[in-house]
Amino acid sequence: MRWTLLCLAAAIAAHSPATATENDEPPATVRDLLAACDSSDPAIKKQQCDGRLFAAMLTTYDSAERDLTYQLCSLPEGPAAFRSYEPAVIAWLRAHPEAQSMPARDGEQKAAVSLYACKKEAAH
Numbered sequence: 001m002r003w004t005l006l007c008l009a010a011a012i013a014a015h016s017p018a019t020a021t022e023n024d025e026p027p028a029t030v031r032d033l034l035a036a037c038d039s040s041d042p043a044i045k046k047q048q049c050d051g052r053l054f055a056a057m058l059t060t061y062d063s064a065e066r067d068l069t070y071q072l073c074s075l076p077e078g079p080a081a082f083r084s085y086e087p088a089v090i091a092w093l094r095a096h097p098e099a100q101s102m103p104a105r106d107g108e109q110k111a112a113v114s115l116y117a118c119k120k121e122a123a124h
Helices: 002-015 030-037 042-066 081-095 104-116
Strands: none
Touching (some): 030 042, 081 104
16 A cells, blocks of 8 residues: 555656745645635645645555554545545535634544544444
């Protein structure tokens, strides 16, 4: 899975031109992240939304692979992983206004855990 993600990262990096924007700082809060995702400026959307969420996805996958107590299941896999991960996280963040003032990193992680946590089976 790690090689798939690295290949996907390389493909996205090669395909997207590096563009400097006026504000190269990553979004501080979930509200800032969602504003970047809604931006009409393609450079801001690419760098501060897509780039940020792609890095969050790689971190989530790495954590799930390294830490066995990090119980995540049903993470999207393969070349289309990011195309399903990003909209799911954005939708979750939009549906949870209480997360708007959270640091972006915390909100991203909370969304991933909420979306992909392993379901516990009831004891019989």
